[in-house]
Amino acid sequence: MPDLKFQDGLIPVIVQDAKSREVLMMAYASEKAVRLTRETGFAHYYSRSRKKLWKKGEESGHFQKVERILTDCDDDCLIYEVVQTGAACHMGYASCFYRTLDGNVVGTKVFDPEKVYKKPGR
Amino acid sequence: MPDLKFQDGLIPVIVQDAKSREVLMMAYASEKAVRLTRETGFAHYYSRSRKKLWKKGEESGHFQKVERILTDCDDDCLIYEVVQTGAACHMGYASCFYRTLDGNVVGTKVFDPEKVYKKPGR
Helix, strand or coil: CCCCCCECCEEEEEEEECCCCCEEEEEEECHHHHHHHHHHCECEEEECCCCEEEECCCCCCCCEEEEEEEECCCCCCEEEEEEECCCCCCCCECCCCCEECCCCECCCECCCHHHHCCCCCC | CCCCCCECCEEEEEEEECCCCCEEEEEEEEHHHHHHHHHHCECEEEECCCCEEEECCCCCCCCEEEEEEEECCCCCCEEEEEEECCCCCCCCECCCCCEECCCCECCCECCCHHHHCCCCCC
């Protein structure tokens, strides 16, 4: 395994749908999160706002089965290629990238966040 | 335009091939880099190591024509959807993500970096 370059203990992870190739989200992983992802086959990250390790889907049930992990030329960024249950975005869209910079909504809404999370918009 | 959240003046940018949907690279943009990208239609970034704004391709000729910019639900990460001239990676691969975390090379080599850059591996 390459010697990954963590910055302040974290490495950015791009999450891509293994089949559609849609980019679903971007998150950060600690060394432990990367290890747990490899060991369990399910995506783990580190939340900078909540300051804790998290398994994607632990609250929503929207897990990410990781089919492959790629590293970049500098070993300072990863891609998790995943099979997504439900949707990646806590706003209910398939991808977190559901808007253009001009403000147009171009993504697909998959679920109602109020029904999945205890409080809307988390 | 959404109120983008820059951290230490920068926002991470995922660069995706507009046609093949391959993720080509990840880089950071300053507010000025985002503005220049929108104004010129060509990808601009901010190099943290060189501490300067750069236009992708200014040295290699491998420019990125930006077809669309997406922002994520938190407005703290962007996707540039691009038409890539040549290849994105300075190592000569189409994508910077040309290896699995297990060390297998899975990407396609497009050019010889020694012939494109003054010094190999830059």
